[in-house]
Amino acid sequence: MSSLTNFFHALGQYDFLQSALITAIMVGIMSGLIGSFIILRGMSLMGDAISHAVLPGVAVAYMLGINVLLGASVFGILAAMLIGFVAAHSKIKTDTSIGVVFSAFYALGFILISMAESATNLHHILFGNILAVSDSDILTTAIVLALVVLFVVVFYKELLITSFDETFAKTYGLHTQLLHYALMLVLTLVTVSALQTVGIILVVAMLITPAATAFLWTDKLSHMLVMAASFGVIASMVGLYFSYTFNWASGPAIVIVAAAMFAISFLVSPKQGNLFKRK
Amino acid sequence: MLQLTNLTVAYDDTPVFTDAAVQFDAGKITGIIGPNGAGKSTLIKAMLGLITASAGTATFNGQPLSHMQKQIAYVEQRKDLDLTFPINVFDVVLTGTYGRLGLFKSPGKAEKAAAADALAQVSLSDFTQRQIGNLSGGQLQRVFVARAIVQDANLIILDEPFVGIDLQSETAIMAILRQWRDAGKTIIVVHHDLNKVSHYFDDLVVMNHGIIDYGPVAQVYTAANIEKAFSADLSAVLFEKEAAQ
Numbered sequence: 001m002s003s004l005t006n007f008f009h010a011l012g013q014y015d016f017l018q019s020a021l022i023t024a025i026m027v028g029i030m031s032g033l034i035g036s037f038i039i040l041r042g043m044s045l046m047g048d049a050i051s052h053a054v055l056p057g058v059a060v061a062y063m064l065g066i067n068v069l070l071g072a073s074v075f076g077i078l079a080a081m082l083i084g085f086v087a088a089h090s091k092i093k094t095d096t097s098i099g100v101v102f103s104a105f106y107a108l109g110f111i112l113i114s115m116a117e118s119a120t121n122l123h124h125i126l127f128g129n130i131l132a133v134s135d136s137d138i139l140t141t142a143i144v145l146a147l148v149v150l151f152v153v154v155f156y157k158e159l160l161i162t163s164f165d166e167t168f169a170k171t172y173g174l175h176t177q178l179l180h181y182a183l184m185l186v187l188t189l190v191t192v193s194a195l196q197t198v199g200i201i202l203v204v205a206m207l208i209t210p211a212a213t214a215f216l217w218t219d220k221l222s223h224m225l226v227m228a229a230s231f232g233v234i235a236s237m238v239g240l241y242f243s244y245t246f247n248w249a250s251g252p253a254i255v256i257v258a259a260a261m262f263a264i265s266f267l268v269s270p271k272q273g274n275l276f277k278r279k
Numbered sequence: 280m281l282q283l284t285n286l287t288v289a290y291d292d293t294p295v296f297t298d299a300a301v302q303f304d305a306g307k308i309t310g311i312i313g314p315n316g317a318g319k320s321t322l323i324k325a326m327l328g329l330i331t332a333s334a335g336t337a338t339f340n341g342q343p344l345s346h347m348q349k350q351i352a353y354v355e356q357r358k359d360l361d362l363t364f365p366i367n368v369f370d371v372v373l374t375g376t377y378g379r380l381g382l383f384k385s386p387g388k389a390e391k392a393a394a395a396d397a398l399a400q401v402s403l404s405d406f407t408q409r410q411i412g413n414l415s416g417g418q419l420q421r422v423f424v425a426r427a428i429v430q431d432a433n434l435i436i437l438d439e440p441f442v443g444i445d446l447q448s449e450t451a452i453m454a455i456l457r458q459w460r461d462a463g464k465t466i467i468v469v470h471h472d473l474n475k476v477s478h479y480f481d482d483l484v485v486m487n488h489g490i491i492d493y494g495p496v497a498q499v500y501t502a503a504n505i506e507k508a509f510s511a512d513l514s515a516v517l518f519e520k521e522a523a524q
Contacts, residue, residue, distance in 0.1 A: 040361075040364060040365070042361075155382075156385075157374070157377055157380075157385065157386075158377075158382070160370075160374070161374050161377055163364070164364050164366055164371075165355075165360070165374070167329060167353075167355055168353070168374065169377075170328075170329060171327055171329070171351060171353045172348055172349065172351075172377065172378030172430075173348035173349070174377075174378075215365065218365055219365050219366075219367060219410040220365055220366070220367065220370075221364075221365045221366060221370075223365075224365050
Protein backbone atom coordinates (compact mmCIF):
# COMPACT_ATOMS: atom_id res chain seq x y z
CA MET A 1 0.00 0.00 0.00
CA SER A 2 2.91 2.35 0.61
CA SER A 3 3.65 2.28 -3.09
CA LEU A 4 0.14 3.63 -3.66
CA THR A 5 0.74 6.48 -1.22
CA ASN A 6 4.04 7.08 -2.94
CA PHE A 7 2.26 7.30 -6.26
CA PHE A 8 -0.27 9.84 -5.01
CA HIS A 9 2.47 11.77 -3.29
CA ALA A 10 4.45 11.88 -6.52
CA LEU A 11 1.32 12.86 -8.37
CA GLY A 12 1.01 15.93 -6.19
CA GLN A 13 4.65 16.73 -6.60
CA TYR A 14 5.54 16.18 -10.24
CA ASP A 15 3.88 17.96 -13.11
CA PHE A 16 5.03 15.35 -15.59
CA LEU A 17 3.11 12.68 -13.70
CA GLN A 18 -0.01 14.81 -13.60
CA SER A 19 0.26 15.43 -17.33
CA ALA A 20 0.74 11.71 -17.88
CA LEU A 21 -2.32 10.83 -15.83
CA ILE A 22 -4.54 13.42 -17.52
CA THR A 23 -3.44 12.26 -20.96
CA ALA A 24 -3.88 8.59 -20.07
CA ILE A 25 -7.42 9.23 -18.82
CA MET A 26 -8.38 11.13 -21.96
CA VAL A 27 -6.91 8.45 -24.22
CA GLY A 28 -8.73 5.77 -22.21
CA ILE A 29 -12.06 7.49 -22.81
CA MET A 30 -11.65 8.11 -26.53
CA SER A 31 -10.25 4.70 -27.37
CA GLY A 32 -13.05 2.97 -25.44
CA LEU A 33 -15.69 4.94 -27.36
CA ILE A 34 -14.26 4.46 -30.84
CA GLY A 35 -13.07 0.93 -30.06
CA SER A 36 -16.66 -0.12 -29.27
CA PHE A 37 -17.71 0.68 -32.81
CA ILE A 38 -14.59 -0.90 -34.23
CA ILE A 39 -15.30 -4.26 -32.61
CA LEU A 40 -19.06 -4.16 -33.30
CA ARG A 41 -18.35 -3.56 -36.99
CA GLY A 42 -15.98 -6.53 -37.04
CA MET A 43 -13.15 -4.16 -37.88
CA SER A 44 -10.57 -5.10 -35.27
CA LEU A 45 -8.05 -5.88 -37.99
CA MET A 46 -8.85 -2.59 -39.68
CA GLY A 47 -8.26 -0.79 -36.38
CA ASP A 48 -4.90 -2.50 -36.06
CA ALA A 49 -4.07 -1.62 -39.65
CA ILE A 50 -4.94 2.06 -39.41
CA SER A 51 -3.05 2.42 -36.15
CA HIS A 52 0.08 1.07 -37.83
CA ALA A 53 -0.45 2.87 -41.11
CA VAL A 54 -0.15 6.31 -39.49
CA LEU A 55 3.56 5.73 -38.87
CA PRO A 56 4.81 7.33 -42.12
CA GLY A 57 2.54 10.29 -41.37
CA VAL A 58 4.20 10.71 -37.99
CA ALA A 59 7.62 10.62 -39.64
CA VAL A 60 6.68 13.09 -42.36
CA ALA A 61 5.18 15.43 -39.77
CA TYR A 62 8.44 15.41 -37.80
CA MET A 63 10.44 16.03 -40.96
CA LEU A 64 8.32 18.94 -42.11
CA GLY A 65 7.78 20.26 -38.63
CA ILE A 66 3.98 20.17 -38.96
CA ASN A 67 1.43 18.86 -36.47
CA VAL A 68 1.63 15.09 -36.03
CA LEU A 69 -2.16 14.82 -36.14
CA LEU A 70 -2.20 16.28 -39.63
CA GLY A 71 0.45 13.96 -41.04
CA ALA A 72 -1.06 10.93 -39.36
CA SER A 73 -4.59 11.75 -40.53
CA VAL A 74 -3.47 12.01 -44.14
CA PHE A 75 -1.77 8.64 -44.05
CA GLY A 76 -4.50 6.98 -41.98
CA ILE A 77 -7.21 8.02 -44.43
CA LEU A 78 -4.98 7.19 -47.38
CA ALA A 79 -4.51 3.68 -46.01
CA ALA A 80 -8.24 3.25 -45.37
CA MET A 81 -9.07 4.35 -48.89
CA LEU A 82 -6.38 2.18 -50.44
CA ILE A 83 -7.62 -0.84 -48.50
CA GLY A 84 -11.16 -0.18 -49.71
CA PHE A 85 -9.97 0.43 -53.26
CA VAL A 86 -7.94 -2.78 -53.52
CA ALA A 87 -10.76 -4.86 -52.05
CA ALA A 88 -13.38 -3.28 -54.33
CA HIS A 89 -11.36 -3.48 -57.54
CA SER A 90 -10.04 -7.02 -57.31
CA LYS A 91 -11.14 -10.42 -56.14
CA ILE A 92 -8.90 -10.04 -53.11
CA LYS A 93 -10.75 -10.23 -49.80
CA THR A 94 -10.70 -7.25 -47.44
CA ASP A 95 -8.54 -8.86 -44.74
CA THR A 96 -5.87 -9.67 -47.32
CA SER A 97 -6.05 -6.16 -48.70
CA ILE A 98 -5.65 -4.82 -45.14
CA GLY A 99 -2.58 -7.01 -44.61
CA VAL A 100 -0.88 -5.86 -47.80
CA VAL A 101 -1.59 -2.15 -47.38
CA PHE A 102 -0.87 -1.71 -43.69
CA SER A 103 2.40 -3.64 -43.71
CA ALA A 104 3.58 -1.54 -46.66
CA PHE A 105 2.67 1.68 -44.83
CA TYR A 106 4.31 0.44 -41.65
CA ALA A 107 7.49 -0.45 -43.52
CA LEU A 108 7.55 2.94 -45.21
CA GLY A 109 7.08 4.49 -41.80
CA PHE A 110 10.14 2.72 -40.40
CA ILE A 111 12.31 3.92 -43.26
CA LEU A 112 11.08 7.50 -42.95
CA ILE A 113 11.47 7.48 -39.16
CA SER A 114 15.06 6.30 -39.44
CA MET A 115 15.70 9.18 -41.85
CA ALA A 116 14.18 11.60 -39.36
CA GLU A 117 15.90 9.94 -36.39
CA SER A 118 17.47 13.11 -35.07
CA ALA A 119 14.11 14.69 -34.40
CA THR A 120 12.38 11.83 -32.71
CA ASN A 121 12.77 8.48 -31.07
CA LEU A 122 11.43 5.38 -32.72
CA HIS A 123 11.29 3.53 -29.44
CA HIS A 124 8.93 6.12 -27.98
CA ILE A 125 6.65 6.03 -30.99
CA LEU A 126 6.46 2.26 -30.86
CA PHE A 127 5.97 1.84 -27.12
CA GLY A 128 4.71 5.16 -25.92
CA ASN A 129 6.40 7.75 -23.76
CA ILE A 130 3.74 8.98 -21.47
CA LEU A 131 6.11 10.53 -18.97
CA ALA A 132 7.22 13.07 -21.59
CA VAL A 133 3.84 14.58 -22.37
CA SER A 134 4.06 18.30 -23.04
CA ASP A 135 1.40 20.90 -22.34
CA SER A 136 0.68 21.24 -26.03
CA ASP A 137 0.26 17.45 -26.22
CA ILE A 138 -2.36 17.67 -23.48
CA LEU A 139 -4.16 20.38 -25.38
CA THR A 140 -4.17 18.40 -28.64
CA THR A 141 -5.37 15.30 -26.83
CA ALA A 142 -8.16 17.31 -25.22
CA ILE A 143 -9.23 18.62 -28.62
CA VAL A 144 -9.24 15.11 -30.06
CA LEU A 145 -11.26 13.87 -27.08
CA ALA A 146 -13.79 16.64 -27.64
CA LEU A 147 -14.02 15.72 -31.33
CA VAL A 148 -14.49 12.04 -30.55
CA VAL A 149 -17.22 12.68 -28.00
CA LEU A 150 -18.94 15.09 -30.37
CA PHE A 151 -18.72 12.61 -33.23
CA VAL A 152 -20.19 9.77 -31.18
CA VAL A 153 -22.95 11.90 -29.67
CA VAL A 154 -23.98 13.65 -32.90
CA PHE A 155 -23.83 10.55 -35.09
CA TYR A 156 -24.87 8.04 -32.44
CA LYS A 157 -27.85 6.67 -34.32
CA GLU A 158 -25.99 6.58 -37.63
CA LEU A 159 -23.07 4.74 -36.02
CA LEU A 160 -25.51 2.34 -34.38
CA ILE A 161 -27.45 1.47 -37.51
CA THR A 162 -24.43 1.17 -39.82
CA SER A 163 -22.74 -1.10 -37.29
CA PHE A 164 -25.83 -3.22 -36.75
CA ASP A 165 -27.56 -3.30 -40.13
CA GLU A 166 -25.71 -1.49 -42.89
CA THR A 167 -28.02 -2.65 -45.67
CA PHE A 168 -30.97 -1.12 -43.89
CA ALA A 169 -29.08 2.16 -43.51
CA LYS A 170 -28.39 2.17 -47.25
CA THR A 171 -32.03 1.54 -48.14
CA TYR A 172 -33.18 4.61 -46.27
CA GLY A 173 -30.56 6.71 -48.01
CA LEU A 174 -27.76 7.04 -45.47
CA HIS A 175 -24.35 7.66 -47.01
CA THR A 176 -22.70 4.70 -45.30
CA GLN A 177 -19.36 5.05 -47.12
CA LEU A 178 -18.96 8.63 -45.93
CA LEU A 179 -19.64 7.57 -42.35
CA HIS A 180 -17.11 4.76 -42.70
CA TYR A 181 -14.39 7.18 -43.74
CA ALA A 182 -15.39 9.66 -41.06
CA LEU A 183 -14.95 6.86 -38.53
CA MET A 184 -11.57 6.01 -40.04
CA LEU A 185 -10.52 9.65 -39.74
CA VAL A 186 -11.56 9.79 -36.10
CA LEU A 187 -9.77 6.48 -35.59
CA THR A 188 -6.50 7.95 -36.89
CA LEU A 189 -6.86 10.91 -34.53
CA VAL A 190 -7.39 8.56 -31.62
CA THR A 191 -4.42 6.51 -32.74
CA VAL A 192 -2.11 9.51 -32.72
CA SER A 193 -3.29 10.49 -29.25
CA ALA A 194 -2.81 6.95 -28.03
CA LEU A 195 0.72 6.93 -29.44
CA GLN A 196 1.81 8.97 -26.43
CA THR A 197 0.40 6.59 -23.85
CA VAL A 198 0.75 3.11 -25.28
CA GLY A 199 2.69 3.49 -28.51
CA ILE A 200 1.79 2.45 -32.01
CA ILE A 201 2.15 -1.29 -31.46
CA LEU A 202 -0.31 -1.40 -28.59
CA VAL A 203 -2.89 1.15 -29.80
CA VAL A 204 -5.04 -1.67 -31.05
CA ALA A 205 -5.15 -3.13 -27.53
CA MET A 206 -6.55 0.13 -26.16
CA LEU A 207 -9.16 0.18 -28.90
CA ILE A 208 -10.27 -3.39 -28.63
CA THR A 209 -9.67 -4.75 -25.13
CA PRO A 210 -11.74 -2.28 -23.02
CA ALA A 211 -14.53 -2.39 -25.65
CA ALA A 212 -14.50 -6.19 -25.72
CA THR A 213 -14.60 -6.23 -21.91
CA ALA A 214 -17.61 -3.91 -21.92
CA PHE A 215 -19.30 -6.09 -24.54
CA LEU A 216 -19.20 -8.98 -22.08
CA TRP A 217 -21.18 -7.02 -19.51
CA THR A 218 -24.04 -5.42 -21.36
CA ASP A 219 -26.69 -5.81 -24.05
CA LYS A 220 -27.14 -2.11 -24.65
CA LEU A 221 -24.91 -0.05 -26.91
CA SER A 222 -25.06 3.17 -24.87
CA HIS A 223 -24.05 1.24 -21.74
CA MET A 224 -21.29 -0.49 -23.67
CA LEU A 225 -19.83 2.88 -24.72
CA VAL A 226 -19.81 4.23 -21.18
CA MET A 227 -18.34 1.00 -19.78
CA ALA A 228 -15.68 0.75 -22.48
CA ALA A 229 -14.60 4.32 -21.77
CA SER A 230 -14.55 3.57 -18.03
CA PHE A 231 -12.51 0.40 -18.48
CA GLY A 232 -10.13 2.39 -20.68
CA VAL A 233 -9.73 4.98 -17.94
CA ILE A 234 -9.18 2.37 -15.21
CA ALA A 235 -6.61 0.54 -17.32
CA SER A 236 -4.80 3.81 -18.03
CA MET A 237 -4.73 4.90 -14.38
CA VAL A 238 -3.76 1.57 -12.89
CA GLY A 239 -1.28 0.95 -15.69
CA LEU A 240 0.35 4.29 -15.07
CA TYR A 241 0.61 3.45 -11.39
CA PHE A 242 2.38 0.17 -12.21
CA SER A 243 4.55 1.96 -14.72
CA TYR A 244 5.66 4.51 -12.15
CA THR A 245 6.03 2.10 -9.27
CA PHE A 246 7.80 -0.80 -10.99
CA ASN A 247 9.46 1.24 -13.70
CA TRP A 248 7.66 -0.61 -16.47
CA ALA A 249 7.12 0.96 -19.87
CA SER A 250 3.77 2.75 -19.70
CA GLY A 251 2.24 1.13 -22.81
CA PRO A 252 2.68 -2.50 -21.84
CA ALA A 253 1.65 -1.72 -18.25
CA ILE A 254 -1.65 -0.15 -19.37
CA VAL A 255 -2.38 -2.91 -21.85
CA ILE A 256 -1.70 -5.67 -19.32
CA VAL A 257 -4.16 -4.11 -16.89
CA ALA A 258 -6.78 -3.90 -19.67
CA ALA A 259 -6.15 -7.52 -20.56
CA ALA A 260 -6.48 -8.55 -16.91
CA MET A 261 -9.87 -6.83 -16.72
CA PHE A 262 -10.92 -8.67 -19.84
CA ALA A 263 -9.77 -12.00 -18.41
CA ILE A 264 -11.73 -11.47 -15.20
CA SER A 265 -14.82 -10.44 -17.16
CA PHE A 266 -14.47 -13.43 -19.41
CA LEU A 267 -14.70 -15.64 -16.34
CA VAL A 268 -17.39 -13.90 -14.30
CA SER A 269 -19.47 -11.60 -16.54
CA PRO A 270 -23.18 -12.47 -16.71
CA LYS A 271 -23.19 -12.64 -20.51
CA GLN A 272 -20.16 -14.87 -20.82
CA GLY A 273 -19.99 -16.33 -17.32
CA ASN A 274 -17.49 -19.07 -18.09
CA LEU A 275 -16.94 -19.65 -14.41
CA PHE A 276 -20.58 -19.79 -13.39
CA LYS A 277 -22.37 -21.12 -16.41
CA ARG A 278 -26.07 -20.77 -15.81
CA LYS A 279 -26.95 -23.71 -17.96
CA MET B 280 -47.38 1.14 -58.68
CA LEU B 281 -43.81 0.01 -59.07
CA GLN B 282 -42.55 -0.39 -62.60
CA LEU B 283 -39.30 -2.03 -63.64
CA THR B 284 -38.17 -1.37 -67.19
CA ASN B 285 -35.42 -3.26 -68.98
CA LEU B 286 -33.60 -3.99 -65.74
CA THR B 287 -30.34 -5.83 -66.39
CA VAL B 288 -27.94 -7.13 -63.76
CA ALA B 289 -24.69 -8.98 -64.32
CA TYR B 290 -22.14 -10.40 -61.91
CA ASP B 291 -18.70 -10.43 -63.52
CA ASP B 292 -20.21 -10.06 -66.98
CA THR B 293 -22.46 -13.09 -66.52
CA PRO B 294 -25.99 -11.74 -66.70
CA VAL B 295 -28.32 -12.77 -63.86
CA PHE B 296 -31.17 -11.46 -65.96
CA THR B 297 -31.51 -9.09 -68.89
CA ASP B 298 -34.26 -6.62 -69.72
CA ALA B 299 -36.50 -7.58 -66.83
CA ALA B 300 -39.76 -5.68 -67.19
CA VAL B 301 -42.46 -6.11 -64.58
CA GLN B 302 -45.10 -4.14 -62.79
CA PHE B 303 -46.23 -4.33 -59.16
CA ASP B 304 -49.64 -2.85 -58.38
CA ALA B 305 -50.67 -0.90 -55.30
CA GLY B 306 -53.17 -2.58 -53.01
CA LYS B 307 -51.80 -6.00 -53.89
CA ILE B 308 -49.52 -8.52 -52.22
CA THR B 309 -47.26 -9.69 -55.00
CA GLY B 310 -45.14 -12.78 -54.61
CA ILE B 311 -41.92 -13.33 -56.53
CA ILE B 312 -41.29 -17.04 -56.97
CA GLY B 313 -38.59 -18.99 -58.72
CA PRO B 314 -35.99 -21.63 -57.94
CA ASN B 315 -32.83 -20.95 -55.91
CA GLY B 316 -30.48 -18.74 -57.87
CA ALA B 317 -33.23 -17.46 -60.15
CA GLY B 318 -32.27 -13.87 -59.37
CA LYS B 319 -35.18 -13.01 -57.07
CA SER B 320 -33.14 -11.29 -54.36
CA THR B 321 -30.92 -9.77 -57.03
CA LEU B 322 -33.96 -8.19 -58.68
CA ILE B 323 -34.95 -6.65 -55.34
CA LYS B 324 -31.46 -5.42 -54.56
CA ALA B 325 -31.04 -3.93 -58.02
CA MET B 326 -34.23 -1.94 -57.80
CA LEU B 327 -33.28 -0.72 -54.31
CA GLY B 328 -29.89 0.36 -55.61
CA LEU B 329 -28.03 -1.99 -53.26
CA ILE B 330 -26.34 -3.48 -56.29
CA THR B 331 -25.74 -1.62 -59.51
CA ALA B 332 -27.90 -2.52 -62.48
CA SER B 333 -26.08 -2.31 -65.79
CA ALA B 334 -29.22 -1.05 -67.49
CA GLY B 335 -32.86 -0.27 -66.84
CA THR B 336 -34.97 1.80 -64.48
CA ALA B 337 -37.20 1.31 -61.48
CA THR B 338 -39.94 3.87 -60.94
CA PHE B 339 -42.56 4.16 -58.21
CA ASN B 340 -45.62 6.15 -59.25
CA GLY B 341 -43.57 7.65 -62.05
CA GLN B 342 -40.66 8.77 -59.86
CA PRO B 343 -37.27 7.02 -59.89
CA LEU B 344 -37.10 4.69 -56.90
CA SER B 345 -33.73 6.13 -55.89
CA HIS B 346 -35.47 9.45 -55.09
CA MET B 347 -38.08 7.89 -52.85
CA GLN B 348 -36.02 6.08 -50.26
CA LYS B 349 -38.20 7.31 -47.40
CA GLN B 350 -41.18 5.58 -49.06
CA ILE B 351 -39.57 2.17 -49.00
CA ALA B 352 -39.34 -0.43 -46.26
CA TYR B 353 -37.11 -3.41 -46.95
CA VAL B 354 -37.13 -6.48 -44.73
CA GLU B 355 -33.99 -8.33 -45.62
CA GLN B 356 -33.27 -12.04 -45.24
CA ARG B 357 -32.12 -12.40 -41.66
CA LYS B 358 -29.27 -14.84 -42.16
CA ASP B 359 -26.47 -12.24 -42.25
CA LEU B 360 -27.52 -10.44 -39.11
CA ASP B 361 -25.21 -10.10 -36.10
CA LEU B 362 -27.40 -11.58 -33.38
CA THR B 363 -24.85 -10.78 -30.66
CA PHE B 364 -25.13 -7.02 -31.25
CA PRO B 365 -25.89 -5.14 -28.03
CA ILE B 366 -29.37 -4.01 -28.99
CA ASN B 367 -32.81 -4.95 -27.73
CA VAL B 368 -36.07 -5.50 -29.56
CA PHE B 369 -37.41 -2.01 -28.89
CA ASP B 370 -34.29 -0.26 -30.15
CA VAL B 371 -34.27 -2.31 -33.35
CA VAL B 372 -37.83 -1.23 -34.09
CA LEU B 373 -36.90 2.36 -33.25
CA THR B 374 -34.28 2.34 -36.02
CA GLY B 375 -37.27 2.32 -38.39
CA THR B 376 -37.72 6.01 -37.57
CA TYR B 377 -34.12 6.96 -38.45
CA GLY B 378 -34.79 7.52 -42.15
CA ARG B 379 -37.52 10.07 -41.54
CA LEU B 380 -35.66 11.73 -38.67
CA GLY B 381 -32.59 12.38 -40.81
CA LEU B 382 -29.27 13.50 -39.37
CA PHE B 383 -28.89 15.32 -36.06
CA LYS B 384 -32.29 14.34 -34.66
CA SER B 385 -32.87 11.69 -32.04
CA PRO B 386 -36.03 9.63 -31.67
CA GLY B 387 -38.41 11.41 -29.29
CA LYS B 388 -41.73 10.63 -27.69
CA ALA B 389 -43.66 10.25 -30.94
CA GLU B 390 -41.09 7.85 -32.39
CA LYS B 391 -40.98 5.76 -29.22
CA ALA B 392 -44.77 5.58 -29.12
CA ALA B 393 -44.80 4.42 -32.76
CA ALA B 394 -42.27 1.70 -31.97
CA ALA B 395 -44.28 0.49 -28.97
CA ASP B 396 -47.43 0.47 -31.07
CA ALA B 397 -45.79 -1.51 -33.87
CA LEU B 398 -44.52 -4.07 -31.37
CA ALA B 399 -48.04 -4.43 -30.01
CA GLN B 400 -49.31 -5.09 -33.53
CA VAL B 401 -46.97 -8.05 -33.89
CA SER B 402 -47.71 -9.25 -30.32
CA LEU B 403 -44.21 -8.61 -29.01
CA SER B 404 -44.98 -6.07 -26.32
CA ASP B 405 -43.65 -8.44 -23.67
CA PHE B 406 -40.31 -8.74 -25.43
CA THR B 407 -39.28 -5.09 -25.82
CA GLN B 408 -36.22 -5.33 -23.57
CA ARG B 409 -35.05 -8.68 -24.89
CA GLN B 410 -31.66 -8.76 -26.62
CA ILE B 411 -32.31 -9.88 -30.20
CA GLY B 412 -30.19 -13.02 -29.94
CA ASN B 413 -32.65 -14.37 -27.38
CA LEU B 414 -35.59 -14.60 -29.75
CA SER B 415 -36.96 -17.40 -31.89
CA GLY B 416 -36.71 -17.08 -35.67
CA GLY B 417 -40.36 -16.17 -35.90
CA GLN B 418 -40.15 -13.55 -33.17
CA LEU B 419 -37.10 -12.02 -34.83
CA GLN B 420 -38.90 -11.81 -38.16
CA ARG B 421 -41.82 -10.09 -36.42
CA VAL B 422 -39.39 -7.55 -34.95
CA PHE B 423 -38.29 -6.58 -38.44
CA VAL B 424 -41.86 -6.45 -39.69
CA ALA B 425 -42.57 -4.12 -36.75
CA ARG B 426 -39.69 -1.95 -37.90
CA ALA B 427 -41.25 -1.83 -41.37
CA ILE B 428 -44.55 -0.74 -39.75
CA VAL B 429 -42.72 2.12 -38.05
CA GLN B 430 -41.19 3.19 -41.37
CA ASP B 431 -44.72 3.89 -42.59
CA ALA B 432 -43.64 3.22 -46.19
CA ASN B 433 -45.78 2.89 -49.30
CA LEU B 434 -43.63 0.22 -50.86
CA ILE B 435 -42.77 -2.72 -48.64
CA ILE B 436 -40.43 -5.44 -49.81
CA LEU B 437 -39.83 -8.63 -47.82
CA ASP B 438 -37.21 -11.19 -48.78
CA GLU B 439 -38.16 -14.72 -47.70
CA PRO B 440 -40.09 -13.63 -44.60
CA PHE B 441 -41.58 -17.06 -43.95
CA VAL B 442 -38.39 -19.10 -43.88
CA GLY B 443 -37.82 -20.93 -40.59
CA ILE B 444 -40.62 -19.33 -38.62
CA ASP B 445 -43.46 -20.74 -36.55
CA LEU B 446 -47.10 -20.76 -37.57
CA GLN B 447 -48.07 -18.06 -35.07
CA SER B 448 -45.49 -15.68 -36.49
CA GLU B 449 -46.49 -16.50 -40.03
CA THR B 450 -50.12 -15.72 -39.26
CA ALA B 451 -49.17 -12.48 -37.50
CA ILE B 452 -47.02 -11.35 -40.43
CA MET B 453 -49.67 -12.25 -42.99
CA ALA B 454 -52.21 -10.20 -41.01
CA ILE B 455 -49.91 -7.17 -41.21
CA LEU B 456 -49.33 -7.66 -44.93
CA ARG B 457 -53.08 -7.75 -45.51
CA GLN B 458 -53.54 -4.56 -43.46
CA TRP B 459 -50.94 -2.86 -45.63
CA ARG B 460 -52.64 -4.13 -48.77
CA ASP B 461 -56.00 -2.84 -47.61
CA ALA B 462 -54.37 0.53 -46.96
CA GLY B 463 -53.38 0.62 -50.64
CA LYS B 464 -49.67 -0.04 -50.21
CA THR B 465 -47.54 -1.99 -52.64
CA ILE B 466 -46.22 -5.19 -51.07
CA ILE B 467 -43.63 -7.46 -52.63
CA VAL B 468 -42.65 -10.79 -51.09
CA VAL B 469 -39.79 -12.93 -52.33
CA HIS B 470 -40.77 -16.53 -51.74
CA HIS B 471 -38.95 -19.68 -52.70
CA ASP B 472 -41.31 -22.52 -51.97
CA LEU B 473 -44.57 -23.05 -53.75
CA ASN B 474 -46.67 -23.91 -50.74
CA LYS B 475 -49.61 -21.61 -50.10
CA VAL B 476 -48.82 -19.41 -53.09
CA SER B 477 -52.45 -18.79 -53.85
CA HIS B 478 -53.17 -18.41 -50.13
CA TYR B 479 -50.53 -15.70 -49.59
CA PHE B 480 -50.54 -13.65 -52.77
CA ASP B 481 -52.86 -11.66 -54.98
CA ASP B 482 -50.39 -11.26 -57.82
CA LEU B 483 -47.42 -13.34 -58.77
CA VAL B 484 -44.15 -12.88 -60.61
CA VAL B 485 -42.54 -16.08 -61.83
CA MET B 486 -38.79 -15.79 -62.34
CA ASN B 487 -35.89 -17.83 -63.54
CA HIS B 488 -33.05 -15.67 -64.84
CA GLY B 489 -35.60 -13.24 -66.13
CA ILE B 490 -39.31 -12.70 -65.79
CA ILE B 491 -41.29 -15.68 -67.07
CA ASP B 492 -44.71 -14.27 -66.38
CA TYR B 493 -46.55 -11.91 -64.07
CA GLY B 494 -50.11 -11.00 -63.22
CA PRO B 495 -52.94 -12.21 -60.97
CA VAL B 496 -52.17 -15.52 -59.25
CA ALA B 497 -55.07 -17.28 -60.95
CA GLN B 498 -53.64 -16.49 -64.36
CA VAL B 499 -49.94 -16.88 -63.63
CA TYR B 500 -49.76 -19.83 -61.25
CA THR B 501 -50.11 -22.41 -64.00
CA ALA B 502 -48.55 -25.74 -64.81
CA ALA B 503 -46.88 -24.23 -67.86
CA ASN B 504 -45.20 -21.38 -65.93
CA ILE B 505 -44.05 -23.63 -63.09
CA GLU B 506 -42.63 -26.03 -65.61
CA LYS B 507 -40.69 -23.20 -67.24
CA ALA B 508 -39.36 -21.80 -63.96
CA PHE B 509 -38.79 -25.00 -62.01
CA SER B 510 -39.23 -28.38 -63.68
CA ALA B 511 -41.80 -30.48 -65.41
CA ASP B 512 -41.77 -32.96 -62.52
CA LEU B 513 -42.55 -30.34 -59.91
CA SER B 514 -45.23 -28.85 -62.09
CA ALA B 515 -46.83 -32.26 -62.58
CA VAL B 516 -46.81 -33.02 -58.84
CA LEU B 517 -48.20 -29.63 -57.83
CA PHE B 518 -50.94 -29.32 -60.37
CA GLU B 519 -52.01 -32.94 -60.23
CA LYS B 520 -52.50 -32.46 -56.51
CA GLU B 521 -54.54 -29.33 -57.00
CA ALA B 522 -56.68 -30.97 -59.64
CA ALA B 523 -57.38 -33.85 -57.27
CA GLN B 524 -58.50 -31.56 -54.43
